Amino acid sequence: MTDDGLPSELAPVDRLLRRARFEPRESLGPEIGGRVRRGESPAVAHRHSRIYWASLAAGLVGLAAGARLLAVRSAGTVTIDRCCFDLDGGGYPDDGVLVVTGRGQRVERLRVYEDVDRSGGWSSGDRLKFERGAAPVLTGPPEAGAIATQCCLDWDGGGAADDGLMVVRSSPDRVVMAAIYETGPSPVTPVAGWQLR
Amino acid sequence: MSLTPATVRIPAPAPAAPGEQWYAEFGARIYRYLRYHVASADEADELTAETFLRAVRAAASFDPARGNAKAWLFRIAQNVLRDARRRERRRGSVSIEAFRDLVSDAPSPEERLLHEEEVRRLLAAMDELSERDREVVSLRYASELEYPEIAGILGIREAAVRTRLWRALGRLREVLAR
Numbered sequence: 109m110t111d112d113g114l115p116s117e118l119a120p121v122d123r124l125l126r127r128a129r130f131e132p133r134e135s136l137g138p139e140i141g142g143r144v145r146r147g148e149s150p151a152v153a154h155r156h157s158r159i160y161w162a163s164l165a166a167g168l169v170g171l172a173a174g175a176r177l178l179a180v181r182s183a184g185t186v187t188i189d190r191c192c193f194d195l196d197g198g199g200y201p202d203d204g205v206l207v208v209t210g211r212g213q214r215v216e217r218l219r220v221y222e223d224v225d226r227s228g229g230w231s232s233g234d235r236l237k238f239e240r241g242a243a244p245v246l247t248g249p250p251e252a253g254a255i256a257t258q259c260c261l262d263w264d265g266g267g268a269a270d271d272g273l274m275v276v277r278s279s280p281d282r283v284v285m286a287a288i289y290e291t292g293p294s295p296v297t298p299v300a301g302w303q304l305r
Numbered sequence: 306m307s308l309t310p311a312t313v314r315i316p317a318p319a320p321a322a323p324g325e326q327w328y329a330e331f332g333a334r335i336y337r338y339l340r341y342h343v344a345s346a347d348e349a350d351e352l353t354a355e356t357f358l359r360a361v362r363a364a365a366s367f368d369p370a371r372g373n374a375k376a377w378l379f380r381i382a383q384n385v386l387r388d389a390r391r392r393e394r395r396r397g398s399v400s401i402e403a404f405r406d407l408v409s410d411a412p413s414p415e416e417r418l419l420h421e422e423e424v425r426r427l428l429a430a431m432d433e434l435s436e437r438d439r440e441v442v443s444l445r446y447a448s449e450l451e452y453p454e455i456a457g458i459l460g461i462r463e464a465a466v467r468t469r470l471w472r473a474l475g476r477l478r479e480v481l482a483r
Binding site: 113114115117118120121122124125126127128129130131132133136137138139140141143144148149150151224 | 324325328329332333336337340341346349350351353354355357358359361362405406407408420423424427428442446447467471474475477478481
């Protein structure tokens with residue numbers, strides 16, 4: 109018999125199982141807390157009507173996307189969707205960025221998302237972490253806080269890989285703001301000579 | 306104007322949401338329980354989050370007089386797992402990152418890989434057990450619950466838990482020996 113009262117022939121399996129020990133990542137708790145505070149709903153809230161609602165939602169999303177695409181194209185803007193980076197400090201490169209912008213001009217929309225369904229781009233199954241419209245959230249370089257940058261890529265659709273992306277988080281897994289900037293004399297660190305898009 | 310200590314206001318910390326409190330107390334055990342049933346750390350993350358989101362949604366229906374929070378949360382986790390299995394999320398090919406959550410005291414990368422392989426084999430063998438057997442093994446070994454706690458979650462007597470566990474381990478041994 110083992111210490112646990114198991115028959116001795118089961119001891120090897122018992123030892124094997126005790127060696128298979130997992131530990132959740134430290135950021136999982138804060139991430140769940142954030143999702144609770146944001147009022148996120150469970151994925152399977154209404155099981156009996158999921159197909160109906162999914163079909164309806166897909167139809168509406170399709171219509172909205174079509175209308176938006178027409179509007180965007182007619183206005184001479186371009187949509188740039190890039191994935192996947194670790195922008196929220198969660199430790200995994202699962203964050204993506206969607207930018208709607210005039211070519212080489214003003215950024216009209218900036219969205220940071222978690223690529224939950226691993227599609228490699230923004231899709232309806234992803235978790236939106238941040239969104240802003242045409243007005244930049246920042247009016248100057250931040251003085252403190254956790255900052256992640258991705259530089260240099262073509263974020264404004266101008267054709268040249270001379271734009272930086274900056275994402276500011278307040279705690280692991282929580283994005284509080286993001287900005288696109290045209291690089292200046294210091295291309296990687298947005299300290300001097302940068303111009304907000 | 307300079308700030309004197311009297312003028313400095315330190316904001317009170319935001320109160321923890323119910324989900325956070327429960328997670329702090331039972332999160333790791335729930336995670337480990339779910340982890341024994343899925344292929345990767347990512348899936349376990351998502352199912353753990355789903356468990357606590359459902360718990361918060363159903364918090365009003367939780368009556369401490371009818372049972373403890375731990376057993377209630379484990380029952381929610383069981384349902385989450387059942388729904389996930391219905392969606393056919395079985396173990397298939399998994400990424401190299403799938404075992405990033407495995408606790409290992411292996412002194413070298415090679416031994417760490419061997420340990421991962423051993424656990425991968427174990428979880429594959431677990432997949433061949435019946436739902437009932439997997440439940441009792443994961444509650445006992447992954448979540449490290451005591452027999453009376455498992456009995457409360459499964460709604461059976463403590464003696465039945467022991468019997469079921471022994472049989473499950475015997476089956477697991479057979480599968481591993483193949």
